[in-house]
Amino acid sequence: MAHKLAFIGFGVVGQGLAEILRDKKAALKQEEGFEAVIVAISDLMKGSIYHPGGLDIDTALQVLNETGNLDNYPQTPGLVTGWDSLKTIRETNADTIIEVSYTDVKTGQPAINHCKAAFESGKNVVMTNKGPVALAYKELAEIADKHGVHWGFEGTVMSGTPALRMPISTLAGNEITEIRGILNGTTNYILTKMEAEGVSYEEALKEAQALGYAEADPTSDVEGYDARYKIVILSNYVMKAPLTVEEVSCNGITNITLKDIEDAKAQGKRWKLIAKARKQGDKVIASIAPEKVAITDPLASISGATNAITYECDLLGTVTLSGAGAGKVETGFSLLIDLITIDREKQIVKI
Numbered sequence: 273m274a275h276k277l278a279f280i281g282f283g284v285v286g287q288g289l290a291e292i293l294r295d296k297k298a299a300l301k302q303e304e305g306f307e308a309v310i311v312a313i314s315d316l317m318k319g320s321i322y323h324p325g326g327l328d329i330d331t332a333l334q335v336l337n338e339t340g341n342l343d344n345y346p347q348t349p350g351l352v353t354g355w356d357s358l359k360t361i362r363e364t365n366a367d368t369i370i371e372v373s374y375t376d377v378k379t380g381q382p383a384i385n386h387c388k389a390a391f392e393s394g395k396n397v398v399m400t401n402k403g404p405v406a407l408a409y410k411e412l413a414e415i416a417d418k419h420g421v422h423w424g425f426e427g428t429v430m431s432g433t434p435a436l437r438m439p440i441s442t443l444a445g446n447e448i449t450e451i452r453g454i455l456n457g458t459t460n461y462i463l464t465k466m467e468a469e470g471v472s473y474e475e476a477l478k479e480a481q482a483l484g485y486a487e488a489d490p491t492s493d494v495e496g497y498d499a500r501y502k503i504v505i506l507s508n509y510v511m512k513a514p515l516t517v518e519e520v521s522c523n524g525i526t527n528i529t530l531k532d533i534e535d536a537k538a539q540g541k542r543w544k545l546i547a548k549a550r551k552q553g554d555k556v557i558a559s560i561a562p563e564k565v566a567i568t569d570p571l572a573s574i575s576g577a578t579n580a581i582t583y584e585c586d587l588l589g590t591v592t593l594s595g596a597g598a599g600k601v602e603t604g605f606s607l608l609i610d611l612i613t614i615d616r617e618k619q620i621v622k623i
């Protein structure tokens with residue numbers, strides 16, 4: 273039976289997943305036995321539509337592209353418009369909520385409430401919104417568990433690159449004692465552009481926004497708050513070591529000038545925004561800060577919106593993963609793999 277989806281938020285990432293579902297529909301069915309139907313989309317400014325029998329993805333994307341508002345979707349019997357996020361979560365016939373609204377770096381809301389409402393209504397959530405995972409992981413995981421539903425959030429760290437799923441599934445049995453990485457696509461894109469092309473900070477940031485890498489408020493990227501959420505998620509979920517946002521020292525890249533970049537180059541070094549978490553007894557010491565890394569450091573060669581992460585494992589030693597850190601299709605994919613995982617687990621339960 274097709275997996276019924278309701279989108280909360282329909283910006284870059286939401287549309288990225290919708291395009292994948294449209295373009296790969298036949299291949300996903302044939303290769304994975306995966307079928308999905310979008311029953312609802314609820315966005316703050318772009319409108320809200322619900323049809324229990326399913327919406328036509330191409331029409332929804334076209335209407336949004338041409339008119340800027342989903343409320344202009346063709347009127348068909350059974351179509352409902354105007355439902356807000358909570359009504360959509362609670363009252364549609366969706367199996368899974370795709371939470372792709374903006375990440376609030378102070379409270380994590382309203383996304384935390386979106387997750388609670390979904391779990392309490394017996395619905396799965398897959399999300400790229402980092403707030404709920406960074407601020408309320410334990411509480412929300414318990415609620416999801418109590419209601420027997422799935423919670424997927426692969427895309428909260430390094431977009432569709434399996435920075436969470438890989439260590440949890442294929443490094444299981446190792447203790448991960450330290451993590452070090454480049455975890456923000458926007459800032460890595462800016463630093464790369466400034467060094468490689470001499471582009472100003474402001475111009476490079478504008479490009480990152482146009483490419484869909486930056487947060488709705490890019491202060492989160494350039495001041496390091498986005499990377500701070502990600503290191504907290506990695507610490508709690510991957511290292512199994514409690515860490516709060518307040519415990520992470522955080523500095524961004526706003527003070528780095530073209531001259532600083534040229535000076536580093538002359539020293540055989542390169543500026544990178546580095547996220548670190550290290551276990552020390554029962555505690556984790558974590559930081560986000562720009563560093564001049566030696567050109568021979570593997571992280572120095574990570575350019576543009578690509579990210580990379582190194583896990584120090586007690587059994588396997590050092591393992592490094594690199595891949596997309598942001599982007600429409602890349603992050604849309606992170607939601608797809610969470611959905612496929614839900615369907616695969618359902619198949620196992622049936623067996």
Ligand SMILES: NC(=O)C1=CN([C@@H]2O[C@H](COP(=O)(O)OP(=O)(O)OC[C@H]3O[C@@H](n4cnc5c(N)ncnc54)[C@H](OP(=O)(O)O)[C@@H]3O)[C@@H](O)[C@H]2O)C=CC1
Pocket residue numbers: 280281282283284285286314315316317318357372373374375382400401402427428431484485486487488597598599600603
């Ligand atoms: N872009 C990327 O590469 C990545 C993004 N993420 C995360 O994914 C999420 C989505 O990112 P992205 O698509 O780029 O962001 P966008 O800003 O493009 O889209 C977010 C959408 O959510 C809508 N929205 C905000 N609040 C609500 C609400 N209460 N109810 C319904 N809709 C709401 C916004 O509405 P409107 O603008 O119409 O007011 C907007 O359309 C964010 O949390 C981000 O941190 C994670 C990994 C990578």
Ligand SMILES: N[C@@H](CC=O)C(=O)O
Pocket residue numbers: 428430431455456457458459485486487493498597598599
């Ligand atoms: N704004 C973020 C998007 C992905 O999490 C970034 O640039 O990394």
